[in-house]
Amino acid sequence: MKLSDIKSSEAELQDYYAQLRSQHITPAWIGGGITREPKSKAVPWVWHWRDLRPQAMRAAQLVGTEQAERRVLRLTNPELPGLSASNTMVANIQIVMPGEVARAHRHSGSALRLIIEGKGGYTVVNGARLSMAPGDLVLTPNWTWHDHANDTDGPMIWLDGLDTPLVRMLEAGFYEEYHKETQTIVEGAGSPFVKYGEGGLRPVWEAEPATRYSPLWHYPMFQARAALERLAADRSGGPLDGIILEYTNPVTGGPAMPTIACFIQMLRAGERTQAHRSVCCTNYHVIEGRGYSIVGGTRFDWEDKDVFTVPTWTFREHVNDSDRPAFLFSFTDAPVMRALDLYREEAKAG
Numbered sequence: 646m647k648l649s650d651i652k653s654s655e656a657e658l659q660d661y662y663a664q665l666r667s668q669h670i671t672p673a674w675i676g677g678g679i680t681r682e683p684k685s686k687a688v689p690w691v692w693h694w695r696d697l698r699p700q701a702m703r704a705a706q707l708v709g710t711e712q713a714e715r716r717v718l719r720l721t722n723p724e725l726p727g728l729s730a731s732n733t734m735v736a737n738i739q740i741v742m743p744g745e746v747a748r749a750h751r752h753s754g755s756a757l758r759l760i761i762e763g764k765g766g767y768t769v770v771n772g773a774r775l776s777m778a779p780g781d782l783v784l785t786p787n788w789t790w791h792d793h794a795n796d797t798d799g800p801m802i803w804l805d806g807l808d809t810p811l812v813r814m815l816e817a818g819f820y821e822e823y824h825k826e827t828q829t830i831v832e833g834a835g836s837p838f839v840k841y842g843e844g845g846l847r848p849v850w851e852a853e854p855a856t857r858y859s860p861l862w863h864y865p866m867f868q869a870r871a872a873l874e875r876l877a878a879d880r881s882g883g884p885l886d887g888i889i890l891e892y893t894n895p896v897t898g899g900p901a902m903p904t905i906a907c908f909i910q911m912l913r914a915g916e917r918t919q920a921h922r923s924v925c926c927t928n929y930h931v932i933e934g935r936g937y938s939i940v941g942g943t944r945f946d947w948e949d950k951d952v953f954t955v956p957t958w959t960f961r962e963h964v965n966d967s968d969r970p971a972f973l974f975s976f977t978d979a980p981v982m983r984a985l986d987l988y989r990e991e992a993k994a995g
């Protein structure tokens with residue numbers, strides 16, 4: 646047995662390829678498609694709050710929530726053909742003005758909200774009212790009814806993260822409008838934070854959810870901050886990312902949602918993390934702090950409320966060169982990669 650040595654004339658090959666094209670068939674040996682390692686079309690990018698906030702306020706002047714189902718500015722990666730910050734996930738800025746509601750609907754895509762500005766507006770998820778404050782994480786997972794309202798006297802602005810590019814690629818998207826503008830709020834027994842908000846303690850009488858997403862839809866910043874500060878005082882932290890915590894499903898210990906994992910990270914004053922890369926795309930939001938990240942060899946300076954994206958298999962390291970702690974929120978499609986046995990990570994040598 647040996648490799649065969651068949652040779653044809655260029656004319657004969659081109660004639661054959663033309664025939665194949667006419668029959669919608671492609672010879673794989675000239676098609677490429679296999680790379681030695683992941684190479685994202687997306688590029689590392691940063692969107693600064695100093696640009697985002699005025700444009701969100703301008704959108705609030707120009708477009709009402711009756712015209713726009715959601716008043717959302719989509720952060721668009723310069724090199725991706727679709728309108729998304731990263732390959733499988735979007736990162737959006739949403740604004741709801743005082744007195745406004747964003748009507749109730751549900752969809753197969755899963756979503757998260759990381760509150761940036763405003764305190765006291767709320768999201769209703771399957772009848773549960775979740776109050777929102779800066780730094781809070783709110784989930785509106787796959788096929789849960791959700792609407793938003795702002796009964797405060799200032800704008801409510803948050804970062805939206807959704808897996809819609811992935812769901813679209815899988816051709817698995819459903820969408821439905823609620824029969825009313827807003828859901829009826831179920832007081833008391835429905836509050837997920839009352840049931841699941843104390844980490845490590847789970848109500849025994851609650852049946853295990855049939856869905857894989859976290860039944861705790863609200864992760865307040867005050868809890869996350871306290872946990873990070875305790876760990877900092879304890880001089881804890883891992884070798885790659887320092888002090889980083891995952892928002893978990895309190896029933897399974899797994900990621901917050903099957904398609905999106907969420908994290909919060911504290912960079913102590915002067916801290917520099919180790920450069921590493923992983924098979925997942927990651928979107929970061931600077932809850933507070935100032936510093937920079939080196940992503941794929943390029944330095945991106947960031948400060949309070951900026952958003953930046955790290956494509957898959959791209960080295961990133963974070964530096965807090967200020968004299969106060971920095972808090973980074975991030976969300977990734979790592980659960981998808983892990984579920985498919987595609988996840989890898991590695992530290993940069995040297």
Ligand SMILES: [Fe+2]
Pocket residue numbers: 750751752756791
């Ligand atoms: Fe939605």
